[in-house]
Amino acid sequence: MTVLDSRSLRYVDTFGRHFTEPGRVRYRLTSAAAVCLPAEEEHPFAIDVGEGSGGRQHDVVVALKGRSLRADPPSLKIAAGDVVLWHCPSASIAYAVQGDGAGGSFDSTAMTAGTLYTHAFGTVGDFEWTDAVRGAVSGMVRVTTLDGEESEICEKWMGALSHGALVTIHGDRVDPPELSVLAGQTVFFAVTDADGISITEGRLAEKS
Amino acid sequence: MPDVVAAIDEGGANDLLQDAAAALGTLSDSGSGSLGPFVANWSASATFSGGTVDLIAPDVVRLANVRMDYSVAVSVSLDLSDIIPDFCLPRICIPTPFGSICTPRICIDWPTITIPFSHSSFVNFSADFRPVVTLVGGEWRVDLVVLGTPFLQLGPAAAALLAALGLAAAAVLAPIPFIGPILALAVAGILAAIGVAGILGLLGPILSPFVSGLTFNVFRQPQLFEVVPASGSDAAVNVTLTAVTAAVVSTDEDELVLNVDFSP
Amino acid sequence: MSLTEAEEVHAGLHESGANDLLTAFLTARPRLLNYRSSPLVPGPPAAASAWTTIPPLPFPGVPGGIHWGVQFDLPEIDFHPDTAGLPPPLTLGAQRFALRTTVTLTILCGTRRREDPEQPSSAVTPLRAQLKLFGVGHANAVYFGTPGQGEITFDVDAIEIVDIEPVQLEAVLECLIRTLLDAALGNVRLPLEAVTAGAFAFALVRGPEIEDDQLKLYGNVL
Numbered sequence: 001m002t003v004l005d006s007r008s009l010r011y012v013d014t015f016g017r018h019f020t021e022p023g024r025v026r027y028r029l030t031s032a033a034a035v036c037l038p039a040e041e042e043h044p045f046a047i048d049v050g051e052g053s054g055g056r057q058h059d060v061v062v063a064l065k066g067r068s069l070r071a072d073p074p075s076l077k078i079a080a081g082d083v084v085l086w087h088c089p090s091a092s093i094a095y096a097v098q099g100d101g102a103g104g105s106f107d108s109t110a111m112t113a114g115t116l117y118t119h120a121f122g123t124v125g126d127f128e129w130t131d132a133v134r135g136a137v138s139g140m141v142r143v144t145t146l147d148g149e150e151s152e153i154c155e156k157w158m159g160a161l162s163h164g165a166l167v168t169i170h171g172d173r174v175d176p177p178e179l180s181v182l183a184g185q186t187v188f189f190a191v192t193d194a195d196g197i198s199i200t201e202g203r204l205a206e207k208s
Numbered sequence: 209m210p211d212v213v214a215a216i217d218e219g220g221a222n223d224l225l226q227d228a229a230a231a232l233g234t235l236s237d238s239g240s241g242s243l244g245p246f247v248a249n250w251s252a253s254a255t256f257s258g259g260t261v262d263l264i265a266p267d268v269v270r271l272a273n274v275r276m277d278y279s280v281a282v283s284v285s286l287d288l289s290d291i292i293p294d295f296c297l298p299r300i301c302i303p304t305p306f307g308s309i310c311t312p313r314i315c316i317d318w319p320t321i322t323i324p325f326s327h328s329s330f331v332n333f334s335a336d337f338r339p340v341v342t343l344v345g346g347e348w349r350v351d352l353v354v355l356g357t358p359f360l361q362l363g364p365a366a367a368a369l370l371a372a373l374g375l376a377a378a379a380v381l382a383p384i385p386f387i388g389p390i391l392a393l394a395v396a397g398i399l400a401a402i403g404v405a406g407i408l409g410l411l412g413p414i415l416s417p418f419v420s421g422l423t424f425n426v427f428r429q430p431q432l433f434e435v436v437p438a439s440g441s442d443a444a445v446n447v448t449l450t451a452v453t454a455a456v457v458s459t460d461e462d463e464l465v466l467n468v469d470f471s472p
Numbered sequence: 473m474s475l476t477e478a479e480e481v482h483a484g485l486h487e488s489g490a491n492d493l494l495t496a497f498l499t500a501r502p503r504l505l506n507y508r509s510s511p512l513v514p515g516p517p518a519a520a521s522a523w524t525t526i527p528p529l530p531f532p533g534v535p536g537g538i539h540w541g542v543q544f545d546l547p548e549i550d551f552h553p554d555t556a557g558l559p560p561p562l563t564l565g566a567q568r569f570a571l572r573t574t575v576t577l578t579i580l581c582g583t584r585r586r587e588d589p590e591q592p593s594s595a596v597t598p599l600r601a602q603l604k605l606f607g608v609g610h611a612n613a614v615y616f617g618t619p620g621q622g623e624i625t626f627d628v629d630a631i632e633i634v635d636i637e638p639v640q641l642e643a644v645l646e647c648l649i650r651t652l653l654d655a656a657l658g659n660v661r662l663p664l665e666a667v668t669a670g671a672f673a674f675a676l677v678r679g680p681e682i683e684d685d686q687l688k689l690y691g692n693v694l
Contacts, residue, residue, distance in 0.1 A: 002385040018306040055307050091317035122385020153389045164300040190304045211489025214671035220480030223693040429670040445500040461474035468669040472496035
C-alpha cells in the first residue's frame with residue numbers, strides 16, 4: 001500500500017520533527033489503526049534535547065518486534081535545532097508517531113508546526129490532497145511518467161529519482177498549491193504553522 | 209443371420225459423426241499444472257466439429273481434419289521479486305525550513321502478482337477410432353473410441369497464448385507502484401521465464417486429454433427395447449436386445465455395420 | 473454388393489427377427505388374436521382383457537343374435553424366398569411374405585324348448601373348429617409428417633385352407649377368414665425405429681423390400 005496519507009505512515013513515507021526546545025521528550029509508536037487507543041506502555045521511547053544550535057538529522061528505524069512496534073535507537077540525545085526522522089522499511093506496517101515533552105506535543109496523524117512528512121509517489125495520476133482533520137488546507141500533486149525509448153527512459157528516470165520537491169504549509173497557505181513530479185519521486189511536506197493537519201488523498205478524506 | 213442388420217456408408221457416417229460431435233456438446237475441465245517455473249491454475253473447454261470419415265475394414269473409423277474449438281483460461285501467480293531485481297529509491301536530500309533533510313534509501317518490495325490470461329482458437333487433427341460395444345446399466349452402446357493420442361499441432365496456439373500472457377502481464381503490472389519503466393523489463397522477464405516451451409508444457413496436457421479421451425456415440429438403446437409404447441388399455445410392446453456387434457465391412461463400398469439380436 | 477447400395481443407410485429385418493417382433497407384439501396385446509361376442513365363448517386365454525369383444529351375428533328371429541368367436545394362433549412369417557413350402561395354389565412371389573397359423577372358429581349353439589318354440593334358448597353349447605391356414609401377403613410403409621417417422625404394416629393377399637369340401641365352402645371360408653386375418657394383422661404396426669432396432673435414424677427412400685429372407689429398408693441420414 002502506498003497511498004498518500006500522513007495519518008498512516010508506510011515504507012514509502014517518513015515523518016520528521018524539528019526539536020527546538022531543550023528538555024526531555026517521550027514518544028510512542030502505535031499502529032495507525034489504533035491511534036486513539038491507550039498505549040500498553042506509555043511513551044516508551046525518549047529523546048533528550050540538549051542545548052545547542054542543531055542542524056543535524058537523526059534517523060530512527062521503526063520495526064515490529066514480537067507484537068510491538070519498536071524504535072531503533074529507542075533513545076536519542078540530540079541538540080536543539082536537530083531533526084529526528086522516523087522511517088519503517090517494512091512494507092507491511094502502518095504506524096503513527098505520537099509524543100510530548102519539551103517543545104510541546106507532536107502527532108504524525110495531526111501535524112503541527114515543526115513537523116515534516118515525506119511521501120514517494122509510486123503511480124501516475126493526479127493526487128488531490130487535503131487535511132482530513134479539519135479541512136484547513138489542500139493541494140494537488142500531478143504525477144507523470146516519461147515518454148520515449150525504453151533505454152533512454154530508464155536512465156532519465158533513475159536520474160530523476162534523486163531529486164525531490166518541497167511543499168511548505170504555513171497556516172492556511174500551501175506553497176506551491178500544485179506541483180508536478182515523476183512517478184517514483186518524493187515530495188516533502190514541511191509544516192511550519194498549523195493546528196494539527198494531515199496530508200491525505202481526497203478520496204480517503206471523504207470517508208473519514 | 210442376426211435379427212437386424214443396420215449399415216451406414218461413409219457419406220451417411222459423415223452426417224452421423226457431425227450429429228455425434230454436436231451431441232457431445234462442450235467438454236470442460238480444470239486443474240493446475242506447470243507453466244515454466246511457475247504453477248498455474250487453468251480451466252478449459254472444447255467442442256468438436258467437421259472432419260471426414262474413412263471407413264477401414266475390419267474395425268477402423270478414420271476421422272480426418274476434425275476441428276477442435278477450444279478456450280483456455282489460465283491464472284499464474286508469481287513473486288515479481290523472482291523476475292526483476294530489488295529496486296531502491298535513492299537517498300534524497302533537499303533544503304527545508306528545518307534545514308537540509310535527507311530521506312533514507314527506500315527499497316521497494318515487489319509484490320506477488322496473479323496474472324489471468326486466456327486464449328480461444330481451434331486446432332485440426334486426425335485420428336483413428338474403433339467401434340466399441342458395451343452393455344452397461346441396462347443400456348447398449350456403440351461408441352467410436354479414439355485410438356492412441358492424436359497429435360495436436362499446438363505451436364501457433366502456444367505463441368498466441370504467450371502473447372496473451374504478455375498483454376495480461378502488462379495490464380497487471382501497470383498499477384504496481386514504482387514499476388515505471390521497469391514494467392517492460394518485468395514483462396520481458398516473465399515471458400522469458402515461461403517461454404513458448406513453458407506454454408506448450410501447460411497447453412499440451414490441457415488439450416490432449418480432450419482428444420485422447422474422445423468418444424462419439426453412434427448407437428444407444430436400452431436393453432429392454434420398447435417397440436411400441438402403452439396406449440389406452442394396451443400394454444407396451446418390448447423386446448430384449450440380446451446381442452449387438454459392430455464392424456466395418458468392405459465390399460464395393462465401405463460400411464459401418466451393426467448386427468442386433470433380440471428376443472420377445 | 474454393398475448393403476446400402478445407392479442410399480446412405482440400410483436396415484434389414486430377418487424373418488427370425490420379424491417373428492420375434494410379432495411374438496412380442498401379439499403376446500403383449502393378445503386381444504388382437506382373440507375375438508368373441510360373449511364371455512360364454514370359452515378360452516384360453518381366461519382373462520377378459522385378452523379378448524376383443526365383437527358384436528354377435530344378427531338374424532331375424534334370433535333374439536340377441538348368434539354368439540361366436542374367432543381366434544388366431546401366433547402367425548409365423550417367412551420372407552421371400554419360400555423356405556417352409558406353401559400348399560397350392562399359393563406361391564410366394566418376389567417382395568412377398570408367407571405366413572402360417574391356425575384359426576379357431578367357435579359358435580355358441582343354442583337349443584329351443586320344444587314346448588315353447590317362441591321362448592329363446594336357455595342353454596348353449598360351444599362348437600369349435602380349428603383350421604390350419606397358409607397365406608401370402610405384402611408389407612407397406614406408412615409415412616408420417618416428421619422425417620424418419622413411419623410404420624411398417626402387413627396386408628394378407630390370399631390364404632389357403634387345405635381340403636375343405638365342397639370346394640365352394642372352402643372358398644367361402646377362405647374369403648371370410650382372410651378378411652378377418654387381414655383386419656387382425658392390420659393392427660400390427662411396427663415403427664421404423666423398431667425394424668432397425670433404433671440404429672441410424674434415417675428418412676426412408678426405398679422399401680420395404682422383401683428378399684433374401686429379410687424385410688429391407690433404405691434411406692438417408694436425417
